[in-house]
Amino acid sequence: MSSKIRVVVVDDSALVRSLLAEIINRQRDMECIGTANDPLVAREMIRELNPDVITLDVEMPRMDGIDFLGRLMRLRPMPVVMISTLTERGAEVTMKALELGAVDFVAKPRVGLANGLNELATQIVDKIRVAAVAQVRRAAPRDVTSSPSPGGSAPAAPATTLLGRLSTEKLICIGASTGGTEAIREVLVQMPADSPAIVITQHMPPGFTTSFAARLNGLCQITVKEAVNGERILPGHAYIAPGGTQFHLARSGANYVAVVDDGAPVNRHKPSVEVLFKSAAAVVGRNAFGIMLTGMGNDGAAAMREMKDAGSYNYVQDEASCIVFGMPREAIAHGAADEVLPLNQIAPALIARLRGATERLHHRI
Template sequence: MSKIKVVVVDDSALVRSLLAEIINRQPDMACIGTANDPLAAREMIRELNPDVITLDVEMPKMDGLEFLSRLMKLRPMPVLMVSTLTERGAEITMRALEMGAVDFVAKPRIGVSSGLRELGDEIVDKLRIAAKAQVRRLTAPPPSAGSGSAGATTAPTAAKPFGRLSTEKVICIGSSTGGTEAIKEILVRMPADSPAIVITQHMPPGFTTSFAARLDSLCRISVSEARDGERILPGHAYIAPGGLQFRIDRSGANYVAVVEDTPPVNRHKPSVEVLFKSAAKVLGPNAYGVMLTGMGADGATAMKEMRDAGSYNYVQDEASCVVFGMPKMAIQAGAAHEVLPLLQIADALTERIRSSGGAVRHRI
């Protein structure tokens, strides 16, 4: 079996050395080159033809975003961003994911040497996933606020209002690698009075705030990080905060968010399994499940529990996934009612909600 060939692009000699060391310890991968700026990286990529590159978000001579944009237009390939745990770093990372980066890791601002070594397993796991990911050529610039979604074949049009149909229905979305863009493609197509939407996207602390703010600027619905105890309302989407678990519960006649610092489930925090299990218990037939691109099996078992409790479930198809892991496992678990290309899910979902009539009063 040939090794995964990695090129490391970072302006820090220490980070380049540490990443090369972490990569070269793996029996199935090799760091075949390091570059201290994008111009050197461009020549190295041309000569060495790597399977995946790591790319710092802030670089000399040409910033990481500009280099990524050119790369994804001219020579699309898997890219793992190396981000800083700052507000600016998080915003840049969200833009990089829009441009086609497969995933990211967050390097610590202090204690870089020990911090990166502690992240070693996560880094090599994400490199393995990235090397197998389906990447697409960047054909248009990422959208500005209110302009709709990048990469869609047509701009999303205003959907018809739901009216009172949305009162007790809740859409539950789970995703991982590639999910930030997949979630956006669905949310920008939802009308302002959409049923409430609850979302778990695998993401570390410090990045979900920027993710929610970016979506809120693009969508007709309001998008925010979930806060413990807040009411789950139509016309709003709630994203699990990075590093915390998120589930839905009932308080009297209302649905409420529960955000808590409990252990990882399926190695994830937040975990799709936690959200979907609560949906099966609390929402029953008032839930709609959506499983999007991602590695692993998180949420598959719980999505089957949702189906058994009466929910109607959509799963993203392999051709439109960046990584066909979580959707594949949900299908194998018997959780899916429909398997659809990403750009068809929102329309199918809204039409089904309209045709299903009013909410079901679900007794716990």
């Protein structure tokens, strides 16, 4: 039995199929066992070859990649890495693919394809490796364009007063990577309109966080937007680190302020959870709540422990509900977790704690 990760490449471009197959076959731990130029051919190939992972182009003839992905995840759930074009439409469609169950995506360049894909080779094979061990679930049919819904078993929080006058002091910090876009959605849609401010780092390249924020803003009771350098962090708002930048917090008098800059990658990531969480430990201290969601690697784990040491209360997603239990496992190993919970219980637990803090008139629990 081969221990290699067996990959099928689905793309309507012969050049892309050839390049991806070559990149995959250069790796000792994986092999491209087939390529398909459209989803109908891919369907038969998947049935015959039973690959471990497929890479899937977003836009293809005969059947759109998103339509194919939706059917695949309902009927035969398996790890999928989307190959997306770095355009506004490509970003929107990629968000839809992640919502349908794709594990991750790679943004392919619009020009200089051969050189561009080879430069992305490390990212492509890393994401295939992560996908091969990801927990993939059967997609449940739901209308994500409808009114706010958590998409999980926990009910959405009612839009009632949560913190009142305490809300400007408290701040919620969320970190996530692989599988995080849907995990973040599930947390945010449960937060009431007067939630404390929320700051978020999700590992994502430039050009995709705009669509991610816009999608969440249409689903949530709070306002969701990309963070802008120098803006005041306000209650009832969630701020997402723009892809390809570093995002951290500063203080201006009594206010929290967003700092978005072109800092160096940290733990190979830009944006990095470590950067955001470290600033929360220094700037927010005991008024912070940390949340570590699904993701590969250890980004943010050490800084989450710094948050805890500074007085924050931290929630970590449990293994059973994670797509990839890397970052949460590391946070737990660092002693950073106050509670380890299934994804759909994190927001209700946080809301209950915040309401308790209000009733106790500023006393820390």
